[in-house]
Amino acid sequence: MPNQGATPQTEILDELECWRLLRGVSLGRLAVWVEDHPDIFPVNYTVDRDTLVFRTGSGTKLAAVAGDTPLALEADGVNAASGIAWSVVLKGQAAEVEPTGEFLDSVARVLFPWQPGRKDHFVRIVPTTITGRRFAVEHPKAWWISLDEATRAGLE
Structure with a gap:
């Protein structure tokens, strides 16, 4: 039987994963x-x-990537059936890509x-680092605190 107070394991992912x-x-x-x-945009x-x-x-995004300031991109996902989630963070430099015929036929398509x-405008991020983690999502009830269980001192 799992230890109810145990911290779930976090798996550090290698670059290929x-x-x-x-x-x-x-x-x-x-x-x-x-x-x-800092600013964050969905892309x-x-x-x-x-x-x-x-x-x-x-x-804003295009102007921000035009300089030498590094940036980061984070993506994640979760398997609802297994409750396993992952998060990957890529850090690096970005530059606008000249859309050649080959690029337009493959990537841009x-x-x-x-x-x-x-x-x-097409922007390419060349990573200097890429890191990731995989972990079990804690059941939402673990986050809830009933008012009956909370310290009442703050309410009185």
């Missing part, structure tokens, strides 16, 4: 530095060799915008 998981989803959160603060992406590519319009508007 991180790439395999990234290939299985297409939505991540891009973290960039904008002027004097749909595709894996191209050992890089990630996303498309965007002119604006699978990247279509989720929102209306011009998204005619």
Whole structure:
């Protein structure tokens, strides 16, 4: 019988498993530095060799990746049947890609915008590090605290 107070095991993933998981989803959160603060944007992406590519319009994301400031992208998933989740974080540099014929025929073909508007810029993230974890999702009841069980001192 498992120890009810035990902390679930977290599996540290190797680079190959991180790439395999990234290939299985297409939505991540891009973290960039904008002027004097961090900002996060959802982006749909595709894996191209050992890089990630996303498309965007002119604006904050494109301006943020134009400089030398590193960025991060996080993607995750969960298997509802098994309760096993994973999270992968990729850190690196990004640069706009010139959309050549070969690029448009292969990579760009699978990247279509989720929102209306011009998204005619392609950005490639070249990672310097990629890390990931896999873990069991704790049952939601473990997060709940009934008011009957809570300390009443704060309420009186």
